[in-house]
Amino acid sequence: MNIVVTGASSGIGFELAKSFASQNHNVLAVSRNREKLLELKRFSDSIHILSTDINIMNKEVISESLSKSKITHIDILINNAGVLVKKPFIELTKSDWLETYNTNVFGVANMIQCCIPHLIKSQIKHIVNISSMGGVGGTLKFPGPAAYSSSKGA
Numbered sequence: 001m002n003i004v005v006t007g008a009s010s011g012i013g014f015e016l017a018k019s020f021a022s023q024n025h026n027v028l029a030v031s032r033n034r035e036k037l038l039e040l041k042r043f044s045d046s047i048h049i050l051s052t053d054i055n056i057m058n059k060e061v062i063s064e065s066l067s068k069s070k071i072t073h074i075d076i077l078i079n080n081a082g083v084l085v086k087k088p089f090i091e092l093t094k095s096d097w098l099e100t101y102n103t104n105v106f107g108v109a110n111m112i113q114c115c116i117p118h119l120i121k122s123q124i125k126h127i128v129n130i131s132s133m134g135g136v137g138g139t140l141k142f143p144g145p146a147a148y149s150s151s152k153g154a
């Protein structure tokens, strides 16, 4: 299968990309830190990388990257990239809110829009958005990250 994983430069995304490649799936790994993506690419020839911010991603960039990687369509998009600003609500700045919502909400919607033309060519067509229990329990359960939890609810 052909799988796009965002937030692949660290944590869950990095491990997902390695795991899929080890099961012979093609992976397009997306995140901003190119050095880390190059490190990931060393694990397998099935891992292709695209260093960009998911907010500035556009249809042309993803199309070019897929065709350069000889990937004809996308079977699964995993929106894993996420930002967590951990501050009490009273201390959150406008820029904290914007950074959080740009990645966790608008960036996810943007990735879906950019990938739809390639997903519709697949028989499978899965989109997985990685949320958080913070988005379910909210600030009652997790009092710190109000911007994060509300964005994950979205």
Ligand SMILES: NC(=O)c1ccc[n+]([C@@H]2O[C@H](COP(=O)([O-])OP(=O)(O)OC[C@H]3O[C@@H](n4cnc5c(N)ncnc54)[C@H](OP(=O)(O)O)[C@@H]3O)[C@@H](O)[C@H]2O)c1
Pocket: 006, 007, 008, 009, 010, 011, 012, 013, 030, 031, 032, 033, 034, 036, 052, 053, 054, 055, 079, 080, 081, 082, 083, 084, 103, 107, 130, 131, 132, 133
């Ligand atoms: N770890 C947990 O316990 C936990 C629990 C619940 C939910 N989650 C969710 O699971 C996902 C992964 O968590 P994690 O702990 O593995 O996170 P992490 O290690 O902090 O990794 C976050 C990834 O997102 C990328 N990223 C952030 N903003 C981006 C942007 N604007 N454009 C492109 N890439 C961006 C980062 O790469 P660059 O900086 O290179 O762009 C990084 O690769 C997140 O959505 C998180 O909210 C995690």
